[in-house]
Amino acid sequence: AQTVTQSQPEMSVQEAETVTLSCTYDTSENNYYLFWYKQPPSRQMILVIRQEAYKQQNATENRFSVNFQKAAKSFSLKISDSQLGDTAMYFCAFSGTYKYIFGTGTRLKVLA
């Protein structure tokens, strides 16, 4: 069975600093996809970034980037130049088909 583990329930970072959120997963599949979703307080969950497992290159979206280590089954999210609007719950997710498996989330607070 696939599992997704986020070992940091809560984190904080100073505005303009860089923070890295960790995620590990377990699967026996070779083709799959990994995602980071963001859930701001009282707002809808949105996709932050997506990574295809067959791609060596790490995905990047503006200030958000991932460090994908397939052999280690690790998929961390780096947020550069943190902004107050980055305060949210972040979920790592795995998908081999149409079903997602989500981690338990990391609550990130950006401090002014």
Add this chain to the structure above:
Amino acid sequence: DVKVTQSSRYLVKRTGEKVFLECVQDMDHENMFWYRQDPGLGLRLIYFSYDVKMKEKGDIPEGYSVSREKKERFSLILESASTNQTSMYLCASSLPLLAGGPHEQYFGPGTRLTVT
């Protein structure tokens, strides 16, 4: 913009009541999902549907049923609400699985259900 709406943001029901949670999406997505979100447990899939009148159980279907009579609408039903079903319920939709892999899921704002 994709829009996924849920019928209520907050709902309070009594034990034993039948509860309907409605979800509507406006992007003609084939796939729709119901999740339950609890602190420390993340999101857990209750049911999903990949077409009208089609449904499949997720990881925690016990105590729930679903209905999808129209493509844009996916309902979650609690046949007899219990206190352990107090939770945040999230609906999501997505395009079908294609060669490019699973698509982004678009989420509704959630319904916080309290069963007393």
